[in-house]
Amino acid sequence: MIGLSTAAEVRAAEEVLLAATREGALMHRAATGLATVCLRLLGRAHGTRVTLLVGAGNNGGDALFAGARLAARGARVTAVLLDPARAHPAGLAALRRAGGRTTGPDGDDGLDRADLVLDGIVGIGGRGGLRPDAARLADRAATGPGIPVAVDVPSGVDADTGAVGGAAFAAVHTVTFGAVKPGLVVGEGRGHAGEVHLVDIGLGPLLAPARAHQLTDADVAGHLEPPGATDDKYSRGVVGVVAGSAVYPGAAVLCTGAALRTRPGLVRYAGTAADGVRAAWPEAIVTDGRPGDAGRVQAWVVGPGMGTDDAARSLVAEVLATDLPVVLDADALTLAAREPELVRGRAAPTVLTPHDREFERFGVAVGADRIGSARRLAADLGAVVLLKGDATVVAAPDGTAFVNATGTADLATAGSGDVLSGILGSLLAAGTPPAGTAAAAAHLHGRTGQVAAARGPIVAGDLVRRLPEAVARVRGPVLGDSGA
Numbered sequence: 318m319i320g321l322s323t324a325a326e327v328r329a330a331e332e333v334l335l336a337a338t339r340e341g342a343l344m345h346r347a348a349t350g351l352a353t354v355c356l357r358l359l360g361r362a363h364g365t366r367v368t369l370l371v372g373a374g375n376n377g378g379d380a381l382f383a384g385a386r387l388a389a390r391g392a393r394v395t396a397v398l399l400d401p402a403r404a405h406p407a408g409l410a411a412l413r414r415a416g417g418r419t420t421g422p423d424g425d426d427g428l429d430r431a432d433l434v435l436d437g438i439v440g441i442g443g444r445g446g447l448r449p450d451a452a453r454l455a456d457r458a459a460t461g462p463g464i465p466v467a468v469d470v471p472s473g474v475d476a477d478t479g480a481v482g483g484a485a486f487a488a489v490h491t492v493t494f495g496a497v498k499p500g501l502v503v504g505e506g507r508g509h510a511g512e513v514h515l516v517d518i519g520l521g522p523l524l525a526p527a528r529a530h531q532l533t534d535a536d537v538a539g540h541l542e543p544p545g546a547t548d549d550k551y552s553r554g555v556v557g558v559v560a561g562s563a564v565y566p567g568a569a570v571l572c573t574g575a576a577l578r579t580r581p582g583l584v585r586y587a588g589t590a591a592d593g594v595r596a597a598w599p600e601a602i603v604t605d606g607r608p609g610d611a612g613r614v615q616a617w618v619v620g621p622g623m624g625t626d627d628a629a630r631s632l633v634a635e636v637l638a639t640d641l642p643v644v645l646d647a648d649a650l651t652l653a654a655r656e657p658e659l660v661r662g663r664a665a666p667t668v669l670t671p672h673d674r675e676f677e678r679f680g681v682a683v684g685a686d687r688i689g690s691a692r693r694l695a696a697d698l699g700a701v702v703l704l705k706g707d708a709t710v711v712a713a714p715d716g717t718a719f720v721n722a723t724g725t726a727d728l729a730t731a732g733s734g735d736v737l738s739g740i741l742g743s744l745l746a747a748g749t750p751p752a753g754t755a756a757a758a759a760h761l762h763g764r765t766g767q768v769a770a771a772r773g774p775i776v777a778g779d780l781v782r783r784l785p786e787a788v789a790r791v792r793g794p795v796l797g798d799s800g801a
């Protein structure tokens with residue numbers, strides 16, 4: 318798991334480390350890591366042109382010291398000092414010693430011919446959108462030829478939430494220090510940060526335990542263990558699906574298929590799309606009756622494509638009245654937003670999977686702080702909230718949160734959400750804790766999108782077909798497998 322640490326958490330750890338190390342040591346570690354990434358991106362230093370955008374804080378200091386290292390290796394470095402009287406003195410001296418030149422905000426910044434632009438305007442000390450001078454330079458950097466690299470955080474992006482309150486630097490790479498900040502991987506900040514490179518400056522053991530995480534394949538593999546010799550179709554977790562309608566069986570077919578392909582033990586379906594599901598998935602056990610007629614299950618998925626009329630409401634209420642884990646998706650979310658007490662009263666886990674418009678039906682728009690919004694709704698309902706997006710967020714009532722790292726825009730296709738709810742129901746049927754399980758489902762869904770889209774444009778059915786391959790990829794190579 319990758320911990321996501323807020324600016325306050327990083328500062329608290331930094332304070333302890335600063336007191337225990339000689340002056341400037343941390344900034345040197347940061348600048349060395351930063352220069353190393355820049356060198357890798359440039360391919361060579363000699364003869365390249367680098368522009369540094371330098372604010373008055375330590376973020377500007379990082380840029381100046383990294384620039385000094387590049388200049389010492391033959392790069393032609395220009396530092397644009399936004400506030401020349403307050404630029405980091407030691408950093409400035411180092412750059413000048415190495416042969417770098419400096420200019421004010423209105424001087425010749427070299428942005429129209431730079432190979433790389435380092436954004437050291439502002440880091441975790443920033444507040445709000447960029448001021449006019451800084452905004453103008455960030456804008457010029459975005460249209461110039463240089464690779465835009467942010468120092469620690471793209472200036473103008475809120476490190477904790479990813480909110481962008483005005484002008485902001487649009488980076489293709491962000492070199493961040495000590496810990497990945499949530500704002501680099503979620504919301505608008507994610508788009509401004511680009512690829513995130515973490516430089517270890519020794520904060521690790523001093524950081525408070527993170528309250529938000531990103532999962533890796535290795536974390537998710539634990540949810541996708543292959544069956545063992547003593548397993549049977551029941552022991553692997555039986556999932557029940559209530560979805561679709563006679564007129565619109567598609568959602569039921571996709572959701573049931575995704576559940577089957579994720580963990581092919583046993584999937585039961587109950588609902589009016591029974592004929593369509595039977596035809597598509599002879600492996601499922603299907604009834605056109607009510608959930609109670611379906612037989613025993615360990616988790617329910619309810620909602621995709623089932624409508625919001627009285628009949629649908631009574632099915633959702635029946636499922637929520639069980640003492641089993643329930644995934645509420647699509648139409649079931651509309652119904653739950655009308656009667657949130659159906660969710661609040663539950664003792665067993667409930668996972669809600671809204672996109673932004675479905676989220677808003679619970680009374681508040683998502684806004685720029687996606688993790689905060691998901692946390693508030695989770696606490697209000699006493700349920701896990703999986704807020705879909707390009708970086709899907711999962712929040713538990715106790716504030717534990719996850720941000721998905723595998724999302725791909727190829728998933729923006731009709732029915733993709735039905736596939737996610739099938740995956741999630743299937744994983745929840747194993748009885749693992751709901752928030753981590755929901756995050757694992759989002760991770761696998763994203764990987765499936767990546768695997769499927771490698772061959773060209775995809776529709777949701779392709780996700781179902783390629784799920785086994787994505788599961789194998791997340792599990793990773795089998796140790797001792799000789800390939801025989």
Ligand SMILES: NC(=O)C1=CN([C@@H]2O[C@H](COP(=O)(O)OP(=O)(O)OC[C@H]3O[C@@H](n4cnc5c(N)ncnc54)[C@H](OP(=O)(O)O)[C@@H]3O)[C@@H](O)[C@H]2O)[C@@H](O)CC1
Pocket residue numbers: 331335343344347348372373374375376377379438439440441442443444445446447448451468469470473494518
């Ligand atoms: N501590 C350490 O040893 C280490 C720290 N490290 C580095 O330090 C960074 C934190 O440094 P920091 O605390 O000095 O704050 P920083 O991010 O430079 O911002 C302050 C400056 O920004 C300005 N400013 C604010 N808002 C603005 C806006 N909207 N638009 C424009 N300007 C704005 C503000 O101006 P002022 O309000 O003072 O006029 C002030 O000049 C951290 O991200 C990491 O890179 C690493 O080297 C590791 C070791």
Ligand SMILES: Nc1ncnc2c1ncn2[C@@H]1O[C@H](COP(=O)(O)OP(=O)(O)O)[C@@H](O)[C@H]1O
Pocket residue numbers: 672705706707708709724725726727728729730731732733734735736737762
């Ligand atoms: N631009 C994007 N990048 C990454 N994932 C996306 C993007 N757009 C949509 N998705 C994902 O695709 C799925 C869409 O779900 P949903 O909106 O419920 O679609 P549908 O109702 O058509 O099934 C979600 O898992 C969402 O996170």
Ligand SMILES: [K+]
Pocket residue numbers: 376436437438439440467468469470471472
């Ligand atoms: K920055």
